[in-house]
Every structure is written in C-alpha cells, then in structure tokens.
Amino acid sequence: MHPRGMQGSTPTPVRFCRQDVNSLPPSFKAVVDKYIDSCYNELRELSLKIHDCPELGFEEEYAHKVLTEFMEAHGFSVTRHYLELNTAWRAAWSNVSPSSKRSVRTIGFNSEMDALPGIGHACGHNLIAMGGVAAALGTKHAMEKCGIEGSVVLLGTPAEEGGYGKVILLKRGAYKEIDVCLMIHPTPGPERSGTTGSSLALQTIEVEYFGHPAHSARAPWEGRNALDAAFVAYSSISALRQQMKPTHRVHGIIEGREWAPNTIPDYSKMRWLVRAPTAKEVEVFAERVKNCFKAAALATACEMKFTDYPPLHNLRQNDELASEFTAAMELYDRVVFPDKGEPVDISTDFGNVIEITWPSPWLCDPDSKRWR
DSSP states (O other), rough: OOOGETTTEEEEOOOOOOOOOOOOOOOHHHHHHHHHHHHHHHHHHHHHHHSSSSSEEEEEEEHHHHHHHHHHHHHOOESSSSGGOTOOOEEEEEOOOOOOSSSOOOEEEEEEOOOOOTSSSSHHHHHHHHHHHHHHHHHHHHHHHHHTOEEEEEEEOOOOOTOHHHHHHHTTTTTTSSSSOOOEEEEOSSSTTTOOOBOOOOEEEEEEEEOOOOOOTOOOOGOOOOOHHHHHHHHHHHGGGSSOOTTOOOOOOOOOSSSOTTBOOEEEEEEEEEESSSHHHHHHHHHHHHHHHHHHHHHHTEEEEEEEEEOHHHHHHHHHHHHHHHHHTTTOOOEEEESSSBSSSSGGGGGGGGSSOOOOOEOOSSSTTTOO
16 A cells, blocks of 8 residues: 555555566576575674664664665665654665656665663564665665666664654655555564564553652641552552453553652652554543543542653554565465454554555564574
C-alpha cells in the first residue's frame, strides 16, 4: 500500500504487479546471494559496533555516524539529521534512465538504532539496523546488475522504544515518496523461522499526582500524599486485571523526586503502557485504566495531570507482499508461520506508517538469548 493512496482515514488500495519469486530467473537470486555473502563480514561488524555501543532513543549519535558513513561508502546519497531529527538519516539511490518517460517505483526500508535502558540491545535493534542496510544494498546491487529502474530509500529511524521516531518522521513527510516499505524484527522462536503476524496496538499514559508536604510524624494530617495516590492507582489496576481480556496488557512504573521517609511526598509520576490487538480496543481499555488514576486522585485528595502520547497502531500486513516474502524465504529453507490473527505480544511505531502497513516479518535468531 502507498501513503499517497490514502484519503483521510480510509485507505485506498494501490495495486502492484505481482511477480512470483519462483518465476524469477535463477541468475537474479544468484546475483543477490553472491553480493550479500560478499558483504557478510562488514555487515556483521556493523551490527556488532552498534550492539557494543547501546544508545537510548534520540541519542543514537554513534549509530548515526557509523550507519551513514557505511551507506555513503556503498554509493548511497545520505542526508544526515534528517527532517530536523538529530539522529535520523536518509540514504537514497536511483537507477533511472535519462530517456525514461514513465514514473518509477521507490522501495523503502527502515533501520532502527536505539537501545533499552539498562539492558542495551536486548530487543535486537542492532540487527534491525543491519537488516535494513543489507536489504537496501542487496536491492541496489540487483537493480544495477539486472537493469531494473527504480529507487531505493533506507530511513534511519530513531527512538522506537517509546520515542515514536517513525510517527514523527511520518508527520514530517519522510514516507511520502515511498511506494512500499519493509523492515524486519528479530524474535524468539524455532531456528531458521519467521512470521508475518501482527503486533499489539499501544497507548502510553503518563499521570502525575500533586499533593502537599508535611512532617510524617509531627503533623501527617496536614499533608496530601502523592505517593499514596500512585499506590492506590497501582492497586486499582491490579484489581482491574481480573476483568482484562487475555489479549490485553497493562504495565507501568512509579517515579518520584526528593522523597524522604519522614516527609509526606507531595509529588509522584507514573508511566503506563496499555496494549490490545487493535487501536480501537486500546482506546476503550485505556479509559478504564484512566478511571483507576482518577479514583486514586479522589481518594487521596491529590491534584492530577494526564499526558497522552500518540497511540501506536497494530501492524496490519499486506497479504500479497507477505505471501511473496514467505515464498522467498522458502528458497532458503526457512519456515514462515502465517498470520493466524493472533498478534505478536509487542508493539511498534511501524504500525503508524499507514493505516494498512507493509510487511514487517519477525525473524527468529538461532540463539534468541543473544541478540547479536
């Protein structure tokens, strides 16, 4: 599907000419395989460099440097700090004849870069970065060797982990020119396998409680305890879990500032993630979670402030492209499990790129405990 085919919130399908991978000449596959094999060592080194220098969202300066230099060295035109995002970037290449009078397609890929606090690249974004690079390089090489006209764009997308990097890039027009966009994501599972399933929609909610300080022993009745508000809210959500659907998730943390045991805390903050299979279900479920926050504020006589973040949509695969991906993986003796309507229990900002998104296959690492 193509973003230029969108009208309002209703997607208009854009048809692509289907090319069965089994009908491609053997030389095409051989060209791609030989080239990617020749790049294996430098691609692995690229992945390890990013893995060994984990950076949080919007702080991926080292990854930005090594990835842009790598793409530039391989013949791509690189735009650093793309669309006023310091660690975003764009690498582009075109093969268009000067005499060509027809419009050509643009295929896009994504390379994520950010790590998680405390546990580094446990989500494998170093592999996503390397996978996007490999796909862009392989596509470029095959188009050159086989005389295929078209353009390739690789986007370096920062801050997937809670920073909504792709949502920001989408709003700023990064995907306008792209006809079809793909990315991969590592996931635990059987060796040499993958899936083209969906993901959970997500809503991040931040709530702050404002109370009044007092001495905990001398005059506690003068205080309004913002920490109590957080704990009442936490307990209320724990009670809510009994009525949650098995496909729904809610989880969060409590933060504070300048707390001391002999002082009534006058401030607390909670950050919660609400997940469900679809954006509509998240919207309904999030209201029930918010009611827990409101009840806690009322019970403790604290002021309350909500901060809503952009919702992340569930990933909706393009069946035609997912089918082609499955057929291609079978050529390499890899098993791809089809979408059975049960989303993978994670969320991604790739679901927002358009209402009906492009394939984002989940690839299983032979050793899922080591995302390297």
